[in-house]
Amino acid sequence: KQEVTQIPAALSVPEGENLVLNCSFTDSAIYNLQWFRQDPGKGLTSLLLIQSSQREQTSGRLNASLDKSSGRSTLYIAASQPGDSATYLCAVNGNTDKLIFGTGTRLQVFP
Amino acid sequence: DTAVSQTPKYLVTQMGNDKSIKCEQNLGHDTMYWYKQDSKKFLKIMFSYNNKELIINETVPNRFSPKSPDKAHLNLHINSLELGDSAVYFCASSQVSHEQFFGPGTRLTVL
Numbered sequence: 001k002q003e004v005t006q007i008p009a010a011l012s013v014p015e016g017e018n019l020v021l022n023c024s025f026t027d028s029a030i031y032n033l034q035w036f037r038q039d040p041g042k043g044l045t046s047l048l049l050i051q052s053s054q055r056e057q058t059s060g061r062l063n064a065s066l067d068k069s070s071g072r073s074t075l076y077i078a079a080s081q082p083g084d085s086a087t088y089l090c091a092v093n094g095n096t097d098k099l100i101f102g103t104g105t106r107l108q109v110f111p
Numbered sequence: 112d113t114a115v116s117q118t119p120k121y122l123v124t125q126m127g128n129d130k131s132i133k134c135e136q137n138l139g140h141d142t143m144y145w146y147k148q149d150s151k152k153f154l155k156i157m158f159s160y161n162n163k164e165l166i167i168n169e170t171v172p173n174r175f176s177p178k179s180p181d182k183a184h185l186n187l188h189i190n191s192l193e194l195g196d197s198a199v200y201f202c203a204s205s206q207v208s209h210e211q212f213f214g215p216g217t218r219l220t221v222l
Contacts, residue, residue, distance in 0.1 A: 031208050043201060044154075044213040089154070097142065097208050098167050101154040 002027045004092055006102035013080055013109055021075040021105045023090035028068050031093045035064050035075050037086040038104070044089065048075070080109045114138050115214035117202050123220045124192055132187045132217045134202030142166070143185040144203040144211065145177060154201070160185055161207060189219075197221045 003026045013019055023033070032051045036044040048057045048064040050073065056065040063076040073090055087106045091099035115136045124130055136143060144167075145157040159167040160179040174190045185202060202214040 034210060036213075043215040044203075046210055046212060049210040087152070091154075091211075093208060093211075095208075096167065098144070098156040098159060098169070099146075099154075099211060100156075104152060 002030075002092060002094055002100045004090060004100050004102035006088075006090060006105050008105060009103065010106040011108070013107075015080060015082060015109055015111050017080050017109075018076070018078050019080055019107075021077070021088050021090075021107070023073040023075070023102055025071045025073075025092045025100075027094065028071050029094060030068060031095055031097075033064075033066055033073050034091045034093065034099065035062075035073075036089045036091065038089060039086045047088075077107075080107075082109050082111055084109050115202055115204055115212050117200075117214040117217050119217060120215065121218050121220075123222065125222055126192055126194060128192050129188070129190045130192060130219070131189070132200055132202075132219075134185045134187070134214055136183055136202075136204040136212070136214075138204055138212060140204040140206055140212075141182055142205050142207050143179065143182070144205075145185065145187050146201045146203060146213075148199040148201060148216070150198070157200075158185075158187075192219075192221045194221050 007022045035047040050066045061078040087104045089104045091101045142161045144159045148154045158177045163179045199216045203211045205211040
């Protein structure tokens, strides 16, 4: 049974810092991995999708990497801003086309 | 244009009532999903439909019945609501095994 863990559960950093969010999963037989952000009381916004054959994906200040063999993904946020404050979720898609979500990392970036 | 929309946004009802949540996507995707986010913010898949056919049913009580009149719509009907059904319900859509896009969520409160 696939289990997805995110560390840390919460993170508070000053504006401008580069930071790394971690996601680990127990079953390496995945099809893809998706990172989302969720603002309080809002829906999920898709940030990046990494296919199992890819090592990383980049979008603006965000870079996500995938090491399937070790069951890990990281989301790197460069030059963090207060607007980046949100909960970040990683989700793994196995061959059953359902997303298994992690518990999330709650990020606060203060000015 | 909203890609994945849900109605209503909020739903407050008494135990034992029957209620429905509607979802529509205008992305031309073949697959639609229902996820539940519980009070601890954990997200879990409930159902998925591909081109109006039920693909995933994650041991959800029979009181929950999804219906897909066409591939752009997926509704969720809940009978005999219980306190434990209180949660945020998210609809999502994708092409099979591709990036999933989420709606804004429906916050259901059962009193």
